[in-house]
Amino acid sequence: MEKRMSADGTDPAILTEKATSPGSQEVYEALRKSEERYRELVEHANSIILRWDKSGRVTFFNEYAQNFFGFSEEEIIGRHVVGTIVPESESTGRDLRPLMDHICNYPEEHRYNINENIKKDGSRVWIAWTNKILTDDDGEAIGVLSIGSDITKQRLLEEELRQAQKMQAIGELAGGIAHDFNNMVHGIAGFAEVIHQMTCDAKIAQYADQILTTAHHAAELTKQLLTFARKGSYELHDCNTHDIVRDVCAMLERTIDRRIVIRQQLDAERPHINGDSAQLKSALLNLGINAKDAMPAGGLLEFTTRNVTIEDSIAISDFQLGPGQYLRINVSDNGMGMSEGVRQRIFEPFFTTKDSGRGAGLGLAAVYGTTHMHKGAIQCRSEPGKGSCFDLYLPIIKDCGKHLQPCRKAEIPERSIRMMVVDDEAIVRSYSKTLFEMHGHQVETFATAAEAIDFYRHNHSHIDLVLLDMIMPHMDGQQLFAELKLINPAIKAILASGYSVESKVQEIVADGILACLKKPFTYDQLKGKISEMLREGHLPPEPIQEWQTDSSA
Secondary structure (H helix, E strand, O other), rough: OOOOOOOOOOOHHHHHHHHHOOOOOHEEEHHHHHHHHHHHHHHOOOOOOEEEEEOOOEEEEHHHHHHHHOOOOOHHHOOEEOOOOOOEEEOOOOOOOHHHHHHHHHHHHHEEEEEEEEOOOOEEEEEEEEEEEEEOOOEEEEEEEEEEOOOOOHHHHHHHHHHHHHHHHHHHHHHHHHHHHHHHHHHHHHHHHHHHHOOOOOOHHHHHHHHHHHHHHHHHHHHHHHHHHHOOOOOEEEEEHHHHHHHHHHHHHHOOOOOOEEEEEEEEOEEEEOHHHHHHHHHHHHHHHHHHHHHOOOOOEEEEEEEEEOOEEEEOOOOEEEEEEOOOOOOOEEOOOOOOOHHOOOOOOOOOOOOOOOOOOOOOOOOOHHHHHOOOEEEEEEOOOOOEEEEEEEEEOOOOOOOOOOOOOOOOOOOOOHHHHHEHHHHHHHHHHHHHHHHOEEEEEEEOOHHHHHHHHHHHHHOEEEEEEOOOOOOOOOHHHHHHHOOOOOOEEEEOOOOOOOOHHHHHHHHHHOOOEEEEHHHHHHHHHHHHHHHHOOOOOOOOOOOOOOOOO
């Protein structure tokens, strides 16, 4: 049987021996009182205090530790730390038994350590420990005194910060890749249009159609990447989320396994938000499809809404919500669920647990980006075998918007225009000149801002329209537009961007840009913008005259 020690590690037999020696009664009494004061201090300290011997068994467990971990003194004394307050392995995957053995044998190397611990009820906590070696009268190590502080909340905040920084870095990378890829897709799709319009061979036209279809699929992937990076195209207006949820459920009911029951419980009294209905519909559809994949044998997919009030600013995952009224959309399933490691990575682009060919891993990344663009928040709760639950928070508006019927606009016949195209991508310049001139327009292309400024300075009176790329080296589209506007305050310009509507684009629209086109765009989309500008009087309706370029340009 293990010999019990006093709180300071003193063998009670030594105290007894001292008490029986002549003249030692006063000394013994002083020691006893000292030991009592020490025990009282240790028992009531607001820290976890325990002693464990060299074999890893607990020999002392103060009252605070008992209350914190949920073990009584009788339940913990004499038991090994691993299997009681220390799990076999951390949620990170680190094996803790070797670490505990090493601390027992070499505590001087572990004066301070942090590891995951476990309470009696199974909940995990993170503890910062300071360790001190305990020795006997001969200086031999007999165990370890450990004092711990609960740092679980701090650890979670640090993890959320790391996750937010990681997602921001991935977003910047994804946005850059998507922008460059969009330029390539723009050129591929453009020349496919040229081939399609030039050929009289039905087979070649069919092949050109297939190239265009593939290019449009590639554009959809980059659109999801840009949504994740919060650089996608979106238009905010008053929209009823209940209508969106009903549309999404109707689509899912027509397409997914009939064994999956879809249920709606739309309890929000104020379901209107300022948002992009197409983006929100896509986000909810992605959540529904992921839920479907988690229930291969069928199950329950449920959409619910309710209004919530947030009194003080709070952080939800790496989202920040200010005080106000919010709509909470909950999408839950009773499928397979996911592990904590998977749950932490679900919003990363290209991360997927699906089999190869069953998804690019961009669906939830796009949901994440849509949530950010709507100044909302999203969090996921899930356990293996118990399904998953997504809570989407969106700021509501007080009044629903008035839905006006669009006026029928008079058709304006298309006419030839004189156009400047400024883009640093050679394939975009080449495709633009070829395709636009096929439709009767006159086109001059420029690779740099300096070339464009010099030409415009000498020829601006003969130019109807300037098509500017947003992202270029040395001088971006916003800066170039400002320079051209100094030359001609009445400049008519369209902005083309792989990022579409972002902060810079919004600024430049306020400066006088007439329209924005998202790359890759088709000639029909450009034609639509030109017709709109003619209809609204931004371009004169009369036919143009041939320009004579200045020889000094």
